[in-house]
Amino acid sequence: MAKKRMIQAINETLDREMARDPKVVVFGEDVEISLFGDTRGLKDKHGAHRVRNMPISETVMSGMAVGAAAAGYKVVCHMMFGNFMYTGFDSIANQASKLRYMTAGQIALPIVYMGVFGGGRSAAAQHSDAMHPMFMNLGGIKVALPATPADAMGLLRSAIHDPNPVVFLQAAGRGGEQGEVPEGDHVVELGKASTVREGDDVTVVAIGAMVRPAMRSAQNLAEEGIGVDLIDPRTVVPLDREMIFGSVRKTGRLVVVDEARDMCSAASHIAAICADQCFDALTAPIRRVTVPDVALPYSPSLEKALLPNEGSISDTIRRLLGKAAAETEEA
Amino acid sequence: MSTAPSDVNFSDEQMLGFYREMLRIRRVEEQIGKDAKAGNIPGAVHLYIGQEAVGVGVCSQLTDDDWIASTHRGHGHYLAKGGDSKLLMAEIYGRETGMCKGHGGSMHVADFSKGIIGANGIVGAGISITTGAAWAAQMDGTGAVAVAFFGDGAANQGVLGEALNVAVLWKLPVIFVCENNGFSEFSPSSTVTAGKIVDRAKPYGALHEAVDGNDLIAVHQCAARAIRHARTGNGPSLIEARTYRQRGHVEAEASFLRSKYRSDDEVAEWIARDPIPALAKRIMDAGQASQADLDQVEADIAAEVAEAVKFAEGSPYPDPATQGTNFMFA
C-alpha cells in the first residue's frame, strides 16, 4: 500500500493502460498540458498520435470517440468539465449509448467519457453539475464515480477495457485527496459496491464525493450510539442492487446521499427500487439528502447551504431514528 | 462543378458493374416503396431513388477496410458498399433474420464487417463518427479512409465546421460527401442554406469540389481524387454532389402533408435527368454493352429482389421473450 492523491492515481492508471495496450488513446481539450493533471506527461511517453489536443469542439469530439472505438480503439475522451458533456451530448446519447443495440450487438464501443463533476468550489452553475442521473437514464452507458484514489484506479482500469461506453466522473476539486492505493495492478469491477463501514441501525448509500461527508457523519454518529452501514455504489450503472438491498433488509432504514438535484436523481432511483424490493423490511420512510432543484450558485455562502454535507446527513439520520437534531442544527 | 469528360476509359465490365449497382439500389428501393404503401413495413422509409450515382460512384472505390457512415436515407449506401439485400429487406420488415435482428430498421441498417457504420436517424451524426474512424485509420496506418455521406440539410449542422477544422489540422483521411438533393425534409435548400455548401471547406483549407451528382462517371472521378488525397495522407475533402430526391422525403408523406413543397414540373425535369438511363445510354453509345446485356442485369436484379422479399416475408419476427433487451451492453 502507498498513499496517493486521486489525480495521481488516475494519471498512473492512464499511463499504465496506455503502456499495456497500444489501442488505448486519449484525446480532449488541453490533454497534452492537462488542466487537472490527470493526463499530464502522457503525450511524452506515449506519443503525439495517441494523446491529442482537440479544438474546443465537443460536438465532433464525442462522436469521434464513437468512430474511433467502432474502428477498434479504446478511447478515453476527456470532456474536461462534466457540464461540457451536455455540449457534446448528442453523440453520447444518440450514438454511443445506442449504436451497439441498434445494430444487434455488431460492435463494442470501449469509450471512457471523462470529466469532473460536482460543486463546492464556487465554480457556479455551468461548471458544477452532478450529471450522472442523466446518463443513468440513457440505458447503454455505464457510470462510474470513484470516491477514493484506489477506486479511481481500479474503476478506471475496468472502464478503459470495458467493451461499453463508460462515463467516468471525477469529483471536482478532490484530485488532491489522498488515500491508500494497492501496489501494482488494481482492478475494481464495474457494478460492485463497497461497504465503507458497517453498522446495524441505518443504511446510508452515498455517491461519489458524498462518501466523504457520509463517512464523517457515520464516525460521529457512532459516538452517539448510531450504527451506520455505509455503502458506496462506486458505479450507478451497473448498480449493485443486491448489496444495497441486503443492507436495507439488515437495518430497515435507508438514507441516500447524492450531489445531484433531487428530481430524478440517483438517490430517487435507489429510493424507488428499495421501496419496491425491501418494503417489508423498512421500519421508517426512505430519506434522500440531495441538492434542491436549483442551479448551483457562485457565492460560497449560497453554495454551501445547498450541497449535502456532514451536518445535513447526520441530521437526516438522527431524525429518522427519532433523535433530536439540535446538536448540529446550525452546522 | 465537374462533369465527366467523354473520353474516360472504364472497361466494359466496370461500366456494366456501375450500372448493375445503381439498378440494384433502384429496384430494391422501388420494392421497399411498394411494400411501404401496402403496409408491410412497420416504420418510416426514406428512399434514395435518383441519387444512386453518388453512392455507387464513391463506394465502388472503397474496400471493406474503408468506413462509411450514412443517413436516414441509407439503403443505397448500404447496398453500394456491399451490403446484402436479403438482410436489408428482412431488417426493414422487422424480422429476426434482418441485419440488425429487427432492432434497427430502415434508419439503422449497418454491417460493420463491411465497413458500413450504418444509416443514422440523427441528421449529421455520421460526420463526427467518420472523423473518428478516420483518426483510427490514420493510427492504423493502413491507408484506409472514412466517408461521411450526408444531405444538404445536414450541412447546416455545426458539427460540419468542427469536423472540417479538426480533420484538416490532423490531416485525417476522411471524405465528406454532401448529397445536395434540393431539400431538407420539406424545405427547399435555398430557404435554409446560405451560400454554396462546397465553399464551406474553403476557410479550413480542405480540398473541395462540386460535382454533378447524377453523373456516375463524374462522381467517380471526383471521389477518386478525394480518396487518393486521403489515402496518401493529405487530409480531408468536401464533395458537394448536386442531385435530386425523386421520391418524397418519406414514403408516407402524401398521407400527412396538406400542401405541396415542389412543383410536378420540377420533379419531371429531374426525372428526365435520371442517372440510371443516362449511364445506360452512355454505355450503349460507347458500345460497351448491348441491350441484351442490360436486360440480363435487369433480370438478375429482379430475381435478387424477389428472393429478398421472399426471405424477409418468410422470416419470423423476433421473439420478445428472448430478444429486445439483449444488446444494450456487451
Ligand SMILES: Cc1ncc(C[n+]2csc(CCOP(=O)(O)OP(=O)(O)O)c2C)c(N)n1
Ligand atoms: C438532429 C435531427 N434533426 C432533425 C431531424 C428530422 N429530419 C430527418 S431527415 C431531415 C432532413 C434532412 O435533410 P438532408 O440532410 O438534406 O437529407 P435528405 O433527407 O435530403 O436526404 C430532418 C430535418 C433528425 N432526424 N435529426
Ligand SMILES: [Mg+2]
Ligand atoms: Mg437534402
